Amino acid sequence: MPPLLDFVPVASSPATARPRLIVAITGATGAVYGVRLLQVLRESSVDTHLLVSSAGWLNIRQELGLERGEVESLAAVTHSVRDVGASIASGSFATMGMVIAPCSMKTLAAVAHGMADNLITRAADVTLKERRRLVMMVRETPLNLAHIRNMEAITLMGGVIFPPVPAFYQRPATIAELIDHTLGRVLDILGLPQTLNAPWLGLDLKRGRVESSAGE
Template identity: 50%
Template sequence: MSTASQRLVVGITGASGAIYGLKALELSRAAKVETHLVVSRAALLTLNQELGLQKADLDGRADFIHAASDIGATIASGSFQTMGMLIAPCSVKTMSEIASGVTSTLLSRAADVVLKERRRLVLMFRETPLHLGHLQTMVTLTQMGAIMMPPVPAFYAQPQSLEEMVTHSVGRALDLFGIDTGQVKRWGGMKES
């Protein structure tokens, strides 16, 4: 049985960027972190559209996969200890549900549990441009203890591929849980010309 310090909940929503959630699972596994995955219905559509994956293709990518409708899953309870939850990518709908306390699925319920237990919640919010409602919702979530972390490329790392950009962004998100994947190109200061 894993300890809470080695257990992470990963949510994938229907926002563009499903690859971020899959990369989080891959890097977490390599770091020997137990993962609990919950995928929204819309995410299944996005996984298919962007990556050609079906629900069955998720098998084996996480230690445990929970149906979004399974409100009685372990991750729906604060007594199930975790290091927190990463939602990658995070849609406007999911962000709004969490901020309002409306937990219509296991994904938003698990996030709500993380917040009420004062654990780390990181949202890789995927939307642009932003209107005032988005910004106010982000402020509300930040005040509640969540960390808003849009997946912004780090060009100082001089990525050579989309894969490297995704890996770096997800590695930085996992840094927020104390998970060092060994895949992040750290800033080393300005180079002299």
């Protein structure tokens, strides 16, 4: 009996010369985190694949006053969220991971429950199943129990829940410094070199007195 299919060997695809990172911007407030991340990575050796939800575009215009073309020009490739047949919808398309900045509670819930209903949630699902790094900059407060359980589900699947909580121990003087400090930590998690903030080297005793408390 002849074989059902006549398989012809094909050459394997060449390894990409530049790492790829998926960046998604959804409808939570904080569009500046995604846009600033694109700006930083544009000057690096990383190719960014951009996804923006419809609500994400609304926030970009409302919060930053930017037009669509200005943001898309920062990415190596821009995909429509409706294009579920795009390259990043498949695990065979190698990436170093995905950052959702900011991540709405709707997107968090969809990824937590495996609802790959658009390219953002599908790409996140692929990132998790391929055991790649997924960083979700969730933005909401206060949190209800559904939010917390969805964050737990993502964590158990190997994702990183990264609320963009500002840090003040390096005495930031501007909002831009707060944003860069947060994104520097994101780049650290991804294993990418960054110069947005310096590592913490311990308390600077010249800048303040340290008092020991009872019981220490």
